[in-house]
Amino acid sequence: MENFSSGVMWQAVVAGDEHYDGRFYYGVTTTKIYCRPSCHSKLPKRENAVYFLSAVEAEKAGYRPCKRCRPEVNGVYSPEEELIEAACRIISLEFDREGLAETLPGRLGSSAFHFQRLFKKAKGETPAEYLRRVRITQATVLLAESMLDNTRIAFAVGFRSLSGFYAAFRRQMACSPRAYRQLCRETEEGME
Template sequence: MRKSFAPIEMWEAVKNNNSNYDYMFYYGVKTTGVFCIPSCNSRTPLKDNVVYFRNVDEAIEKGFRPCKRCRPDLIGYNPEKKLVNEIKRLIETEYYLLKNVSSISEKIGLSKTQVYRLFREYLKFTPKEYLEKIRIEKACELLEDGILNNAEIGLEVGFASISAFYAVFRKQTGCSPGEFRD
């Protein structure tokens, strides 16, 4: 522990999932053999079953294993950020197959609302905006190649209609695909 905490203060931090105490101390649950950071969203254990540790090594030395939810052994681990990166990777690799945010959420296994919330919270824009951005970047590459015509490019990058492609392209680049090509 960087600072000494009274057992009552540590228990209050655990009971209230107080993230201000994360990585300052850890708590273990005797009945499960698992240790966590104070802000872990696991069910609150019984006070009598809780033991406290100064660091990860001490908890492991005493025979406790890290919680799979809060991952106290990985400082700064953030499962939501990992999900956002997974969604971004999916969009970047399958942009031409994804019809909308519902198809993204189905592939990831989250609700549409969760996908939107995560994107807004971590990236400050929506998954739809990111999908459109990636599609337009790919369309620009194809326009520069000059092999396909504008309509073929719009369909190739995943737009359901040519008019949607033209509208999003103009919104993001300030010109039409034809003007961009020239």
């Protein structure tokens, strides 16, 4: 469980910061109701706010869950976060699929624009950037552990062109696939 200072938690409550949802809860001593940080209920006075690291803890202290933000529901009660989680799950399973980034919003029942915006907000990068990162990470595994050549690896992890693969690889790993493989081999030999 994380440890936040009461100052940090109060700021999160004031800002209604959904990034803290599920990481702590706040209760209002005057109403005996507890909420998620992102709840849009009226802000309590600072001196009336108390903090809990779990919903169970809040309930044990005699607080009732807020009807608006449903803090007692497990995990993060946000359809938007669920959407992003589902997207990341699909990417981790189907990263090698051609055109995955383009078909993802539709598969999740979202518009491309809305999905792009939500994803970027949640992850700090676009779905295409995230997908590219997953693909390159997979490529590093293949470079280290297989004898496949660069072309086979590029297509195996979902790139449509070798030049696209090289550019993305270099951007993420700051070296060429060949140099990366070399380094892995050397490290391995060094350990024997």
